[in-house]
Amino acid sequence: MSQCPVRHLTPELLEDPVRGYADLRDRPSLTPVVLPGLTTPVRLVTRYADVKEALTEPRLIRDRGRIPGTEGVTDHQDELTDAFSDLPPEYIAFVNDHLALLDAEEHTSRRAPLTRAFTARWVTALRPFLEERTAQLADDLAAQGEADFLHDFAYPLATSLICELVGVDAADRDQVCGWIRDFAYGDGTGVGAALEGIVGHLKDLIARRRAEGRDDLISTLIRSTDENGSPLTEERLVSTVLLLINTGITPPALFLAHAVLALFDHPDQLDLLRGRPDLLEGAVAELLRYVSLVRIGATLYATEDFTFAGTELVRGEAVAVALLGANHDPHEYGEGPEHLDISRRFGRGDGHLAFGHGPHYCIGAALGRMLTRTVFERMLIGRPGLRPAVPRDALEFGHWPGDGFHLKSLPVRF
Numbered sequence: 001m002s003q004c005p006v007r008h009l010t011p012e013l014l015e016d017p018v019r020g021y022a023d024l025r026d027r028p029s030l031t032p033v034v035l036p037g038l039t040t041p042v043r044l045v046t047r048y049a050d051v052k053e054a055l056t057e058p059r060l061i062r063d064r065g066r067i068p069g070t071e072g073v074t075d076h077q078d079e080l081t082d083a084f085s086d087l088p089p090e091y092i093a094f095v096n097d098h099l100a101l102l103d104a105e106e107h108t109s110r111r112a113p114l115t116r117a118f119t120a121r122w123v124t125a126l127r128p129f130l131e132e133r134t135a136q137l138a139d140d141l142a143a144q145g146e147a148d149f150l151h152d153f154a155y156p157l158a159t160s161l162i163c164e165l166v167g168v169d170a171a172d173r174d175q176v177c178g179w180i181r182d183f184a185y186g187d188g189t190g191v192g193a194a195l196e197g198i199v200g201h202l203k204d205l206i207a208r209r210r211a212e213g214r215d216d217l218i219s220t221l222i223r224s225t226d227e228n229g230s231p232l233t234e235e236r237l238v239s240t241v242l243l244l245i246n247t248g249i250t251p252p253a254l255f256l257a258h259a260v261l262a263l264f265d266h267p268d269q270l271d272l273l274r275g276r277p278d279l280l281e282g283a284v285a286e287l288l289r290y291v292s293l294v295r296i297g298a299t300l301y302a303t304e305d306f307t308f309a310g311t312e313l314v315r316g317e318a319v320a321v322a323l324l325g326a327n328h329d330p331h332e333y334g335e336g337p338e339h340l341d342i343s344r345r346f347g348r349g350d351g352h353l354a355f356g357h358g359p360h361y362c363i364g365a366a367l368g369r370m371l372t373r374t375v376f377e378r379m380l381i382g383r384p385g386l387r388p389a390v391p392r393d394a395l396e397f398g399h400w401p402g403d404g405f406h407l408k409s410l411p412v413r414f
Contacts, residue, residue, distance in 0.1 A: 004032055011036045011397075014295055014404035017328035017338050021046045025329060029311040030319070035296060037401030040076040042299065042318045043311060046325035048332035048353070050309040051297075054321050056358040057308065060300035061103045067303055070316040077299040077318065080402055107359060109227035114240065114363050116224065122165075122217075123366045129164050130371065133157060134378045142414040146389050149260060149410040153379070154253035155181065161371065162248045166241055167209065167216025168201075176201055180245055198245070202238050217241075244364075251293055252368055256375055257410045259287040261395075263380065264388050266340045270380065273342055277381050283342035284372045289333075289352035290340050292324040295404045297356065324404075327352050389413045 013020040014036055024031050024046045032041040045054050054060055064070050064077070102110055137157055141147040159177045168176050179201070182194035205218055213219040221237055232240075263270040273283050299320055302313040313319070328337045333344075346352070355362035362368070379386055389411035399405035 004029065006032045006034060006041045008034045009036055011399040011405040014324075017324055021322060021325035021328065024322075025325065025331075030309050035076060035320070035402040036399060036404065038076045038079045040074065040079060042076050042320045043313070044296075044320050044322055044325075045309060046322045046329075047309070048326040048329035051321045051323065051326040051353060052357050054300060054308070054319065055297070055353075055356060055360065057300075059303045059306055060308070060319060061303055062298055062300060062360075063103050063106075064299075064301045064316065064318075066103065067301055067316050070301070073316060075299070075318045076320075076402065105227070110236075111363065113221050113224035113226075113232065114243075116220070118363050118367070120366070123370060126161065126165060126367065127370065127374075130161060130374050131378075133160050133164075134374050138378050138383065142383065144414075146411065146413050149379075149412045150253065150257040150407055151409060154256040154375075155249070157375070158249045158253045158256075158371070161367075162244055165217050165248075165367075166205075166244065167214060167218045168205065172201065180249060183245065198242070199238055202241055203234060206234055206237050217244075247362075248364055248367075252371055254406050255288075255291060255293040255368075256372065257407050258291045258293060259372065260380070260412075261407065261410060262287060262290055262340055265392070269340050269342050273376070274381055274384050277377075279342050280373060280376060280381070282344065282346075283376065284369055285346055285351055286340065286342050286344050287372070288350070288354040288369075289327045289344075292327045292352070292354050293406075294354070295322065295324040296402060297321040297323050298360070323353050323356075327354060383414060385414055387413055 007024070009020065024033075024044060030043040030045060033044045034041050045051050061067070064073075064075075134157060137153050141152055147153065156177070159180050160173065162180070163173050163176060176198070179194040179197040182190035183198060202218075206222065209216075209219045209222055213222065218237070218241070221232060221240060224232055226232055226236065263273065269283075273279060297320065299318050302308075302315055302317045302319065304315050306313055308319075326332075330337050350365075355365040355368070395410070396408040397405040398408050
């Protein structure tokens with residue numbers, strides 16, 4: 001990495017689309033930054049057009065092990081994966097077997113069974129369950145008068161949706177959801193036991209579905225084949241479901257909480273949505289852009305020396321994409337991209353990079369949009385009395401290494 005001065009980003013800066021990224025976008029080359037909680041610099045891509053290009057650039061890959069001469073080199077990605085180093089060795093492979101870290105043919109072949117499962121038919125078929133579960137949770141919490149939107153509503157809703165998608169039997173859901181809670185968003189003390197419980201249950205569920213298939217994701221994956229035309233192994237099936245748990249619960253739940261908070265912070269936009277339900281589709285897209293819960297995408301590595309975004313990259317050099325920064329780029333969105341505007345008009349496609357771009361575009365994007373629309377309909381438009389239960393400055397935030405800060409809770413009244 002060149003001798004360009006390194007900038008250290010705090011969680012507050014990483015969360016701020018103006019103070020955190022404006023000056024970085026204006027620089028002619030990619031600035032090396034140290035992300036919050038880490039120590040190793042990485043080149044940060046912040047401009048919308050550059051981020052989009054980086055996500056499809058074949059000379060930027062995700063598996064550093066494919067680049068000769070990088071053995072033994074450590075970077076910020078190693079610091080992030082160290083968080084799982086205390087897990088039992090037999091489970092680390094399940095956690096690290098992540099599609100976001102694969103490239104080219106391997107990524108395509110591993111993604112294919114999930115792509116076949118996440119069809120429009122499958123997503124549509126989940127709508128009745130989602131609407132019923134959303135209404136049930138909303139009614140139960142409204143009867144209490146006050147609740148934590150994040151932990152009493154968003155997390156249970158996302159967790160039950162994943163259980164329904166996977167095919168967890170109704171009698172087992174409380175136990176499985178408890179394991180998922182401890183694994184996906186607990187305080188870290190129960191991760192090992194939770195992972196052991198989830199893996200054991202999934203192996204049992206796979207055996208039962210092999211004997212008697214159903215119309216659920218596990219059965220669909222069992223009927224799928226790998227890149228060699230062979231049935232998926234038990235290990236592949238388990239790691240695929242764990243991928244869904246990792247990406248399908250905490251990120252959607254936190255996004256819902258941050259999106260609702262954004263509307264609380266902009267009461268004029270919340271009033272507009274409640275008065276103009278026809279704006280719902282655009283409001284979902286605008287909040288995905290505005291919040292961009294995954295602020296920093298997966299690490300990319302240069303496979304050779306080449307120039308990218310005005311920067312001379314050397315082989316093996318690490319690059320990260322700032323999705324939040326790109327989604328607030330005035331060159332893409334005009335003046336005032338830091339303002340929430342649910343009537344904002346987007347061009348073709350998503351109009352934002354919250355779900356990524358290119359080969360790694362989020363498989364569950366359609367399900368995520370349906371989840372958000374349903375929650376907004378039931379909890380914001382359908383319950384106009386929903387409001388914050390504490391002052392804005394009383395909210396608590398925590399942060400994960402490398403990716404800004406996130407709500408710990410969101411107390412609301414009905």
